[in-house]
Amino acid sequence: MKANFTALMIGLDGSGKSTLIQSTKDEQMNIDHDILPTAGYSIQRISIPQVTRPITVIDCSGLGRHRDNWSIFYPECDGVIFVVDATDSKRLSIVQKCIREFLEDPLVDEKDLPIVFAFNKQDRDDIIDTEELRTTLGLDKIKKTKAKKITIKETSGFRGLGVGETFDWLATNASAY
Numbered sequence: 589m590k591a592n593f594t595a596l597m598i599g600l601d602g603s604g605k606s607t608l609i610q611s612t613k614d615e616q617m618n619i620d621h622d623i624l625p626t627a628g629y630s631i632q633r634i635s636i637p638q639v640t641r642p643i644t645v646i647d648c649s650g651l652g653r654h655r656d657n658w659s660i661f662y663p664e665c666d667g668v669i670f671v672v673d674a675t676d677s678k679r680l681s682i683v684q685k686c687i688r689e690f691l692e693d694p695l696v697d698e699k700d701l702p703i704v705f706a707f708n709k710q711d712r713d714d715i716i717d718t719e720e721l722r723t724t725l726g727l728d729k730i731k732k733t734k735a736k737k738i739t740i741k742e743t744s745g746f747r748g749l750g751v752g753e754t755f756d757w758l759a760t761n762a763s764a765y
């Protein structure tokens with residue numbers, strides 16, 4: 589087993605990737621905490637009580653023009669967190685397209701990477717129901733057709749909800765690397 593675990597964080601701009609990472613560092617986070625959109629990408633080290641190994645996180649920008657760069661990091665990582673803003677009903681077709689392209693990447697397929705889809709911003713009351721979102725994004729079908737290590741976690745960067753579980757699941761399912 590590798591001494592260090594590297595997680596790749598992808599998903600559309602504004603889905604809350606950087607805020608989820610920040611929530612692991614900042615126990616007393618305020619809701620109005622200002623996090624700027626990520627410029628390109630940023631590499632951070634975090635520690636999670638549930639995971640004994642040190643974790644490196646590659647936090648990517650989700651802006652359209654940067655999405656093609658996500659694949660640069662597929663060779664480097666041991667697991668992927670794909671963050672979905674579960675309140676962003678207007679962009680679900682874009683999310684779906686990005687998920688399809690990501691899963692069809694030959695390297696993702698070949699490495700059999702563990703993948704968490706983080707349905708984020710669960711603190712908001714305009715949240716799309718998880719079962720509905722899972723079906724709309726076609727994640728139920730992926731699980732049936734491919735023997736992939738895929739799971740869904742409900743998260744909130746603002747509340748720190750589901751973040752530890754997400755990294756724990758990834759590190760556990762990547763233990764063969």
Ligand SMILES: Nc1nc2c(ncn2[C@@H]2O[C@H](COP(=O)(O)OP(=O)(O)OP(=O)(O)O)[C@@H](O)[C@H]2O)c(=O)[nH]1
Nearest residue numbers: 601602603604605606607625626649650744745746
């Ligand atoms: N309600 C709520 N808002 C959130 C949450 N996480 C992030 N946000 C807000 O969503 C916006 C985007 O958050 P970021 O963490 O910068 O999103 P990102 O995915 O890193 O965006 P890029 O770096 O541009 O790809 C900010 O206004 C955050 O305050 C959350 O858990 N709940």
Ligand SMILES: [Mg+2]
Nearest residue numbers: 605606625626
């Ligand atoms: Mg960011």
